[in-house]
Amino acid sequence: MRLTMYTDYSLRVLIFLASKQPRELSTVQEISDAYKISKNHLTKIVHELGKLQLIETIRGRGGGIRLCVEPKDINVGALVRMTEDDFHLVECFDPSKNMCVLSSACQLKGVLYEALQAYFAVLDRYTIADFLHNKDEIHSLLFSTGQS
Numbered sequence: 001m002r003l004t005m006y007t008d009y010s011l012r013v014l015i016f017l018a019s020k021q022p023r024e025l026s027t028v029q030e031i032s033d034a035y036k037i038s039k040n041h042l043t044k045i046v047h048e049l050g051k052l053q054l055i056e057t058i059r060g061r062g063g064g065i066r067l068c069v070e071p072k073d074i075n076v077g078a079l080v081r082m083t084e085d086d087f088h089l090v091e092c093f094d095p096s097k098n099m100c101v102l103s104s105a106c107q108l109k110g111v112l113y114e115a116l117q118a119y120f121a122v123l124d125r126y127t128i129a130d131f132l133h134n135k136d137e138i139h140s141l142l143f144s145t146g147q148s
Contacts, residue, residue, distance in 0.1 A: 001115075001116070006083055009037060009045050010083045013031055013042065013046060014049070014071075014074060015128060015131050018067060018129070018132055027064050035142075053068065054079075072127050076126045080120075080123055089112050089115075093113075
């Protein structure tokens, strides 16, 4: 199973915002600089996270973004399900594209489906708050350029 960059960056944005003081604003540029990733990609992700009602955007001078949900209330499995396009590990998982001649007799797809469910069972056990136990270390890595 491989996550898209979109999901990876979504998780990073949420960890970044959760590592700040409650209600403290950040900017997309600040996040882009901290992770050294494209501001354009992050802008799209921030917009989507806003639509998912995980972050709020304050416009205008002095504006920015911040979490509008407690980190303990952001489930990682749920976020991955919301940000990934599909979980078709193999062709037969997508009936509209399945051309495999073994599909009707295949035992492998059941095993792969079970593995996918186990993958989500693990992700469902965690929230963004679980990634903040070493908040001081995270803070020093993200804000080492004097940002706070």
